[in-house]
Amino acid sequence: MIPRNISLHVPFLLLSILFFSAMVDVGVMSGAIIFIQGDLKITEVQQEVLVGILSIISLLGSLAGGKTSDWIGRKWTIGLAALIFQTGGAIMTLAPSFKVLMIGRLIAGVGIGFGVMIAPVYIAEISPAIARGSLTSFPEIFINFGILLGYISNYAFSKLPAHLNWRIMLGVGLIPSVVIAVALFIIPESPRWLVVQNRIEEAKLVLSKISESEKDAEEKLQEIQKAAGSGNADKYETKAVWKEILYPSPPVRRMLITGCGIQCFQQITGIDTTVYYSPTIFKNAGITGNSELLAATVAVGFTKTVFILIAILLIDKLGRKPLLYVSTIGMTISLFSLSFALAFLSHAKIGIALAILAVCGNVASFSVGLGPICWVLSSEIFPLRLRAQASALGAVGSRVSSGAISMSFLSVTKAITVAGTFFVFGVISCSAVAFVHYCVPETKGKSLEEIEVLFQNVGESQESEVEMGDVEHLMQKS
Template sequence: MKSSIIFCFFAAFGGWVFGYDIGYISGCLIMPDFIQHMGEQDPTTGEWILSSQRQSIITSLLSAGTFFGALLQSFTSDRLGRRGSIIFWSTLFSVGIIIQVASFGLAQITVGRFVAGLGVGALSAIVPLYVGEAAPKKLRGALLVLYQVQIASGLFLAYIVDLGTHHLKSSASWRIPVGLQLVWGAFLIVGGLLLPESPRLLLGRGDEKGALKAIARLNDCEVDDALTRDVIKDLEEAIREENEGGKAGWLECFSTRSMMWKRTLNGCMIQFLQQLNGQNFYYYYGPVFFESADVPLSAYSIQAILGGISLATVIPAMWTIEHLGRRKSLLFGAAIQAACALIAGLVGHYYTDVAGVTDSMVKTGGNVLIAFAVIHVSMYSLFWGPTPWVILGETYPLRVRPKAIALAAAVNWLWNFLLSYFSPLIADDIGPLILLIFFGCLIFAFVYVFFMLPETRGVRYKLLSLPTKKNAPSPTNLTYVPCRLPSKKSMSSTDPKYPHGSLIAGNLHPITRLSTLLKEKVENQLSCLLPLRFLARLMRGSLRMNTWKMRLRLRLGLGEKRKPGKRVLCKSTWRV
């Protein structure tokens, strides 16, 4: 188990690279030497300025590279393997950093950021892919959160480095933060050499011996251990079922026959909504924004505070994502962040951005902006930062997983590019009111998750591979209401179908889902769906628990008439 954590930590270090990259550039945008090298001279005043247009180009070119990198990694993930892909893209990332360190103008640094972005985007898709396949299922959610922990760690370090170097008068003020990324690239390359290959990939290629060795390394056991055999058996069964349809193409991600398009849509939508949370606006342009709002603290200090808060709040996400589940995490996060964006946008506008405001009003407005920016970013780190990546690692069957994750990651980076390019231009025109745009996006995110997104916590790969039924209940069908399924504690870890008491809504036939209600009492169950009409008939005159259970058993066709001295279940060994 310790080995799994260590190996997944190495793989998730790609998140550190991304976090550091978006963190250091925000501070560089207001460094005098950086402005002199990358900006232009005002012909009237003779001062060097970095226009909003140039800020957009410098910042967004990384995201443009990540968009293409996320798509291209799907080819290398299959051909080079997960491990080989990590090494390849980490090397390309390092090449981009070298170009940036040697930059003396706008063209060089934008090319360097684009090349580095190819590596960052590819790693952003490979990491959840690798961790989702290599981690034991009971640790899968927590280890997938490691990616966001690494992002927050890299972000915080970038802010600290900017805070320590911004006072330097030479180009070292920004070349040092850029050059440090070579260390992260080297760490990823060395770590990639030590990682075991994904056992699912090896087994899919027919290398059972290699898969056994990889499983043994990941689980700290011997090749002939019972645990290794159990895992390999589970993987073989899942892969056999997944491969019945032959090799998957890109169009299968949008298949209506298997209803895979629903999973692809959900994966892309949560990545789209993650980018429109508003947190990246603070990450990319926080110093410029806070400086223009005339807040009482220095822009670098505020960014360091935001980075520290992000790191402190993402660590508990390893617990909350398993105990709250994926859906509730996203719902809580969207609601709280929407409130923060609304308050910060209105107060920031009317207290700092309109004519006639007094110094005391500006100070009050600045303090409110800082306070709600901290809450906004902390809720993102706790909920919306890690959860979409966890869902990506748990949603798709092996046959389409690299392509589906590539599409979702590409959507993430496409909107990251659009946000980083247009945000400074919009903020120049409307100031803090830009936060109201994010407020609207967060309200939409809440509604979408509530009605469209199923729970994926604890679902075995075999269940993930099953096609979505067209006639299955889902959160979008308003003729169904939530009921409860057996809790994680109440179900055995060896249960053949539902090891952690959690299902993907809409993936299984309703009768299969309803049959699990026989396991435990209603108050100890988690999440299923029942027709409203059936609920009305079920509960009418059936207040006693035994009568409730008998009615449900008869509804499902699982019960027989009671014989003297015992009750028989014809399709289940569960006792009532």
């Protein structure tokens, strides 16, 4: 049940708009790159760099975001992310040359890095346990809607002159900035961050607004204070936090493996190449003509948006792990099917149909599990003292993986073909299924503090099983 106070929904609106702005750029770039290439006469290598550099440079924002959010708070870090992204977006829209376009792309990347790191952390810290999964996934609706809108704008503006159409496409993402500026003065700060700063009365006020009753708010406050060490901010010094991350205890090590691992698998299974390079994939399958290619990508964007809605409806009912199984298995089947279609049925009608179906199946499977749940898990499994910095580390892994895949895609396809590249992604997706089975616990319905205990108990139960096995072995020998 969602808390009665409507003010709780404002943060999700703000974060959704932030993601919407960023992901309009992602969706737009897949089609805009065709026209940028013609207008600015960029090479294929420059095309790869332009597409992939956003993810690589965003790791700077993600790294800085952890410390920044501990310093100025979760809320104002979101505002900073939006400001940086909008600045970069404006520069890209007005860029007269490839060099200036790259400068705007770099600035936008830093803003996205801040956003992808802080948004899930903020929502996880302000959400009730019973609905945290769906609420943390909520911005994914707008991520996917933003990508879909990007695809649609590509198609709608593709008939305009080449020096104008891609600028209008990129300019669409600047529209939500006014709403973000207004919302910043309405949304509350994270109560957990306020406790860490010893601002207990402010934390209590926020909790009273987002809890079902004053009693619930008081109990939650006590639980947070206990997890935070009674608001001892000395525990949150950067050096101490990073020391615990770099030299982790067994429970923290398990958290890092789960959180950082799921972030990397989200990207190394090739989802960004599907989004950025879908026109290239469909051209390889046999579709000709820019309008037809962009129309096919609209179907991809629509599929992605529909299935994220399904994920949000199911994540707190079925749980994280079942959806991750469906997601990774579905992606594996789709990726192998796409590889087969491109390798053996290219330019045949059945091959084109299978390629479109496989790409849609891949993004549908991703959106129903690995896409949203990645951010849910990475924001909810870490203890309060480590949450911002550890989430930043996971986001860095995601951004590096995304950038490496995006920037190398065209070069790799030249070496092993597009079909071979997606076969490799299929193999990696198989590994993701095993990772989910062995490394991801179920966190549905548990508070953030209970999840911390869960990782400790997992280790204790494993140690008990080992000890029991040793006893049984000794008994058999005797």
